[in-house]
Amino acid sequence: MSLRKTLAILLSKIINRISILLGKQGVTFCGKLALKLCPDILRDLSSQVREGIFVTCGTNGKTTTNNMLNSFLKSEGKKTVCNMTGSNMLNGVVAAFVLSASLGGKLDADYAVIEIDEASTLRVFPHFKPDYMLLTNLFRDQLDRYGEIDITIDILLRALELCPDCKIIANADDVLCASLAKKSGHDFITFGINEPCKANPASTSEIREGAFCQFCGERLDYDFYHFSQLGSYHCPKCGYKRPLINYNATDISLKNGLSFKVVGSDNNERALSSNYRGFYNIYNILAAFSAASETGLELKNIDAILKSFKPENGRMESFKIGECNVLLNLAKNPAGFNQNISAVMEDDSPKDLVVVINDNAQDGKDISWLWDVDFERFSGANVKSIIVSGLRAYDMELRFKYSDIKAKAVINIEDGIKELLTGHTNNLYVLVNYTALYNTRKWLKSMED
Amino acid sequence: MNIRIGHLYPDLLNLYGDRGNIRCMMKRLSWRGIDAELVEYKLNDKVNFNDCDIFLLGGGSDREQKLVCKELSSIKKDFKKYVEDMGVVIAICGGYQLLGAYYQMDDESVEGLELVDLYTVQGEGRLIGNITIKSDLFDMPITGFENHGGRTTLGEGVTPLGKVVNGFGNDGNSGYEGVIYKNVIGTYLHGPLLPKNPQVCDYILAKSLSKKYGKDIILDPLDDSAEDRANNYSQALN
Known part of the structure; x- marks a missing residue:
């Protein structure tokens, strides 16, 4: 064992500890440093994983799905490595492995459960070849970083060429995921929702990706949509259609959390219920369940996990500040935002709303996507007052103005939230995009104490 | 009055x-008591250029632009007549590129509409x-976001929409952005373009109303x- 490896692990652990004490995010820096000191470290540590490496990719739901899969495997007594904080570029992935290793350079893990930013797959896969890739969905996101959604698909296809034995677990309802799985030539299985869901009427005006066949260019026919482009599709020209669903969610209820049945292609049934909210979370649970099932584990303990789940990381996370119930949720692209609006509308009591929009590099500097979100739907959501905040508060103010919805701009996020904490409905929704999440969550947490 | x-x-x-x-555009018409109607033309729909007073051609990915390209050849002639008759067009990003003769990509060339002398x-x-950017047509600078792989060159004597204040513009070198030809505006700016640049929006609306009703129409001012x-904030960004 090399001295550089020990040094890399030791320094990373020290820096991580200091960062935690200072209340800062130091994970990606740890990874960067470890890789600098010992370029082979990720290859070395990941090769010690005993049973399998899962990677989770896709625009929305990566962190939720990946962390849930991790909990499922742990509940079966498996030891795992997981980048739970959502640091999903190369350095974040390295840090997850390094911080789980012993100073002697040993990693004690049955599974690695790693979410990876799509654009980073090409940088990560030279270090390890995943056994499974879980593909949640592909929506437009952060266009100035990726160029276009076609480029993301192309990157994933190239990354998959690096790991020919990787099995794909794809969302069948998303034509972009399913087409990608087929195009790659890899083994794949699918999850999805076979029938229209009465509890979740789809919005008609949403922007939908991939309206045209990825194989022949013809316009696809849809029998129905669940949301965005997710639904049942077929190509009238070349005959491409939604693949057979291996893990199908049926009997869906959105009352008091989520409950549904998963019917496997082997006709096995499994009822699942959770205290998650939001229709889109059905896909996240279904994805994690499908992936976990592929291990052949019995999954006897997952009901308790789903029922006792307490959202963290600002995904539908609730806070109690004085008399006010605050619900914080990340919304970083049109598909995510539209689903957030649906989740807010599932609550018909009076409420207030703060929308925070930043345009830092990780958010995407281009904020034109705000106009692809159906903010108009808030006018029917019993929202009493709205404050817009963050670096692009004025753009968001304008977005509401052109929806004939009154909103006030307060650039400072804490000031914006404070205005609605008292003397209003005591039912406050805070929707933030990526870079606003960490500090807003930290501040809400501090206000709770 | 009404605008389609x-x-x-x-x-x-x-x-x-x-x-x-x-x-x-719809809101700024309706806030002034002018009826506004939207007609969406999907691929393979028949476009009758007499049916609308403004046409918007937006941006798509390179792959999507190739798909549209086939369709465009079928409307080229009618579209040309509409433009020459002072019809109003706003073309953004990929749509702006399609106004010209062609878009030469690494592997292939997409034929354009040849409405304006550019490539x-x-x-x-x-x-x-x-x-x-700063345009002589408006006091307010025009501001937004650009994201394009193509470099656009205007033909001799063709007027750009404005001068680049900060950013890249048509090709990153010339110092100019966009094009204005008769009542056609083409530009790489999205953000989207019009909400943050209400003077551009009102210019387009006034041109379309004036043409339709055969007299100079001055729009009522709005509280902007x-x-x-939002315009001021965006201007300060690099």
């Missing part, structure tokens, strides 16, 4: 919030970032304080 806005191929060319441009060639890397705030 035709949105060309929103199912393919809708990459950068172009619905915001449509929404902006586009794919360059090394994409030109991405916030951008502000929110628009001004």
Whole structure:
């Protein structure tokens, strides 16, 4: 064992500890440093994983799905490595492995459960070849970083060429995921929702990706949509259609959390219920369940996990500040935002709303996507007052103005939230995009104490 | 009064919030008591250029632009007549490129509508970032975001929309951005373009009303304080 490896692990652990004490995010820096000191470290540590490496990719739901899969495997007594904080570029992935290793350079893990930013797959896969890739969905996101959604698909296809034995677990309802799985030539299985869901009427005006066949260019026919482009599709020209669903969610209820049945292609049934909210979370649970099932584990303990789940990381996370119930949720692209609006509308009591929009590099500097979100739907959501905040508060103010919805701009996020904490409905929704999440969550947490 | 806005191929060319441009035009008409109607033309729909007073051609990915390209040859002649008769067109990003003779990509060339004397060639890397330009037509600078791999060259004597204040513009070198020809505006600026640049929106609306009703129409002023705030903020970005 090399001295550089020990040094890399030791320094990373020290820096991580200091960062935690200072209340800062130091994970990606740890990874960067470890890789600098010992370029082979990720290859070395990941090769010690005993049973399998899962990677989770896709625009929305990566962190939720990946962390849930991790909990499922742990509940079966498996030891795992997981980048739970959502640091999903190369350095974040390295840090997850390094911080789980012993100073002697040993990693004690049955599974690695790693979410990876799509654009980073090409940088990560030279270090390890995943056994499974879980593909949640592909929506437009952060266009100035990726160029276009076609480029993301192309990157994933190239990354998959690096790991020919990787099995794909794809969302069948998303034509972009399913087409990608087929195009790659890899083994794949699918999850999805076979029938229209009465509890979740789809919005008609949403922007939908991939309206045209990825194989022949013809316009696809849809029998129905669940949301965005997710639904049942077929190509009238070349005959491409939604693949057979291996893990199908049926009997869906959105009352008091989520409950549904998963019917496997082997006709096995499994009822699942959770205290998650939001229709889109059905896909996240279904994805994690499908992936976990592929291990052949019995999954006897997952009901308790789903029922006792307490959202963290600002995904539908609730806070109690004085008399006010605050619900914080990340919304970083049109598909995510539209689903957030649906989740807010599932609550018909009076409420207030703060929308925070930043345009830092990780958010995407281009904020034109705000106009692809159906903010108009808030006018029917019993929202009493709205404050817009963050670096692009004025753009968001304008977005509401052109929806004939009154909103006030307060650039400072804490000031914006404070205005609605008292003397209003005591039912406050805070929707933030990526870079606003960490500090807003930290501040809400501090206000709770 | 009433204005019909035709949105060309929103199912393919809708990459950068172009619905915001449509929404902006519709609202600024209706806030002034002018009826506004939207007609969406999807791929394979028949386009009758007499049916609308404004046409919007938005941006799509390179792949989607290739798909649209086939369709465009069928409307080329009618579209040309509409433009020469002072019909109003707003073309953004990919749509702007399609106004010209061609868009030469690395592997193939997409034939354009040949409505305006310009052409586009794919360059090394994409030109991405916030951008502000100054046009002689408006007191307010025009501000937004650009993201394009193509470099556009205007023909001899063709008027650009404005001078680049910060950002890349048509090709990253010339110092100019966009094009204005008769009542056609083409530009790489999205963000979307019109909500933050209400003077551009009102210019388009006034041109279309004046043409339709055969007299100079001056629009009532609106309270644009929110628009001004967003415009000012965006100008300060690099």
